[in-house]
Amino acid sequence: MRAISIIYRKELGSYLRSPVGYLIAAAMLLVCGLLFQSQALGKEAKLSADVLSEFFRFCSGCTIGAAIALSIRLIAEERQTHTIVLLNTSPVRDAEIVVGKFLAALTFLAFIVSASFYMPMLIKVNGKITMSQVLVGYLGLILLGASVLSIGLFASALAKQYLVAASLALVLIVVMLQLYPLGIKLDEPLRSVLQDLDLWHKHFGLGFMKGILNLRDVVYYVAVSYFFLLLTTKTLEAKRWR
Amino acid sequence: MIRAENVCKYYGDKRALGPVSFEIADGETVGFLGLNGAGKTTALRIFACDLRPSQGSVIVGDIDAVKNPHEVRKRIGYLPEHPPLYQDMVVEEFLAYAGKLRQMSKSQIAKRMPAVLEATDLREVRREVISTLSHGYRQRVGVGQAIMHEPMLLILDEPTRGLDPVQIVEMRNMIQNLKDNHTVLVSSHILTEISETCDRLLVLGHGEVLASGSEADLASKMAGTSRTMVAVKAASESTNEDVAKALRNIDSVSDVSIGGSEEGATLFEVTSRAEVRAEICRIMVGEGHDVLQLARNHRELENIFLKLVKTEGSSDAGN
Known part of the structure; x- marks a missing residue:
């Protein structure tokens, strides 16, 4: 646990120190704000719940983008700058490295996502939505972000350079986002399997985005995160002491 | 005592090292000498528990590095060819981080820090960001992270690489001082430097130990x-x-x-x-x-x- 905390604090510190962290935060909030203003609010009259739902749709896209940008550097950068040797020759377990880095990225992502909180508050002030709808949406964003971070971290563990890591992460995420539309074209039981595995539509689009909290959606995102974190740990183990 | 027995390292079918066997006594300073591709870095990486030997055993103290690499890692300080430095960190902060990774407590770090800064002559730049330091200072920070936890075995892979003549002399003096408290393995291409710093030389070629002994021993043998x-x-x-x-x-x-x-x-x-x-x-x-x-x-x-x-x-x- 101590090693996790040491790596967590170091990684969080590097997000806060480097301009990259702030650039990612600024870019995400800018795009999110623009889309909220131009698309979610729009010109014609809408139900507050629909506006909130639209806000979470755009915000989830921005969260995915920010999570990829935050995660791809985590291990690939250590390889590129040779600092991975410090971790490899220290008495720290691979799982501790992975969890420490993941939690730091998740914390930073949570900061960024929570900075957009004023937007749903504007809807609440001017319309009729409940606080629980907003909180469920944000829980969804964090869980979706955690899953994307774990996928990005896995890509980062596989690659030596950012660009390769980013491409790998992007491919994995696009594939996982296309499982739902792909499933529609197939017969049962493959249809349900693919749709259940989709990263966004079923679990975020039909659940969290609409303010509906389903345990199975929470379990899905936790399972995806766990699965890719495990893959990342195994990848590091395979590359570290061989 | 550090002992390597029939250590081999293969990358696929290609043999990078071995079989090599040798012993290093506590407090000894041993130089690894060899041309590029001779297997120096591979040997040092195996001792640093960064690489697992394909065959053979490495014993550090009484611990088998193959069976229990984590225990050995606690006892080793390693400066690789490219010092593992986080460019955005302040020197003191980085050294503390390296200490924490090696399971040092806050109070141990606070107690040890002045000695490390003194040994590596980093006191003046302790509050500077690593990316702003010269190559010579960065190399010293690399040595600092390696000695932070007072390891029994200090492994320095080409510590003078890329340094100017003045920095080489300073680094050599630093290694001389470190000899008092650590068993040191050092590799270098600079032959005179190896002879001045080390008690014993291991000449590697094509992954094998070609000769071992002091400069005088090697001269009389050859x-x-x-x-x-x-x-x-x-x-x-x-x-x-x-x-x-x-x-x-x-x-x-x-x-x-x-x-x-x-x-x-x-x-x-x-x-x-x-x-x-x-x-x-x-x-x-x-x-x-x-x-x-x-x-x-x-x-x-x-x-x-x-x-x-x-x-x-x-x-x-x-x-």
Whole structure:
């Protein structure tokens, strides 16, 4: 646990120190704000719940983008700058490295996502939505972000350079986002399997985005995160002491 | 005690190292000498538990590095060819982070930090961001992270790489000081540096140990002779020939030649079958001559090294 905390604090510190962290935060909030203003609010009259739902749709896209940008550097950068040797020759377990880095990225992502909180508050002030709808949406964003971070971290563990890591992460995420539309074209039981595995539509689009909290959606995102974190740990183990 | 037994490392079918076997006593400073691709870095990485040997065993203290790498990692400090530095961190913060990774507590770090800053001469730049430091200072920070947890074994892979002459001398002095508290393994291409810093040399070639011993041992093994340069200002009633005669009278000396003069002293090159520096000094002073300089021929190690590598090359060609 101590090693996790040491790596967590170091990684969080590097997000806060480097301009990259702030650039990612600024870019995400800018795009999110623009889309909220131009698309979610729009010109014609809408139900507050629909506006909130639209806000979470755009915000989830921005969260995915920010999570990829935050995660791809985590291990690939250590390889590129040779600092991975410090971790490899220290008495720290691979799982501790992975969890420490993941939690730091998740914390930073949570900061960024929570900075957009004023937007749903504007809807609440001017319309009729409940606080629980907003909180469920944000829980969804964090869980979706955690899953994307774990996928990005896995890509980062596989690659030596950012660009390769980013491409790998992007491919994995696009594939996982296309499982739902792909499933529609197939017969049962493959249809349900693919749709259940989709990263966004079923679990975020039909659940969290609409303010509906389903345990199975929470379990899905936790399972995806766990699965890719495990893959990342195994990848590091395979590359570290061989 | 550090022991390597039949250690081999393969990358696919390609043999990078081994089989090599050797022992290093506690407190010893051993230099790994070899051309590029000789297996120096592979050997050091195996000792640092960064690479797992394909065969054989590595024992550090009483711990088997293959079976229990984590325990060994606690006892090792490693400076690789490229120092593992986080450019955005402040020197002191980075050293503390390295200490924490090696399971040091906050109070242990606070207690140890002044000694590390002192040993690596980083006190002046301790609050500076690493990316703003010169190459020489970065190399020192690399050494600092390696000694932070007071490891029993310190592994330095080409610590003088890319340093200017002044920085090389400073780094050499730093290693000399570290010898007091650590067993040190150091690799370098700079042959004279290895001879000045290390108690013993391991010459590697094509992944194998070609020779092992002190510079004098290697010289006598390879050529059966050792060369010493001595600058003597003869006593007023003596001539250079008298000095040469006195030198020739030393038991293992086979030849003495006069090599010229320097600052009023005459340079003699003494060829011997064994180490004779102490005896030369004793006899010269005893006969009233002034000894202004006494050193092994600085080209000797280079010659030994080239001979070893050439011997290996020709035996390979023969095979």
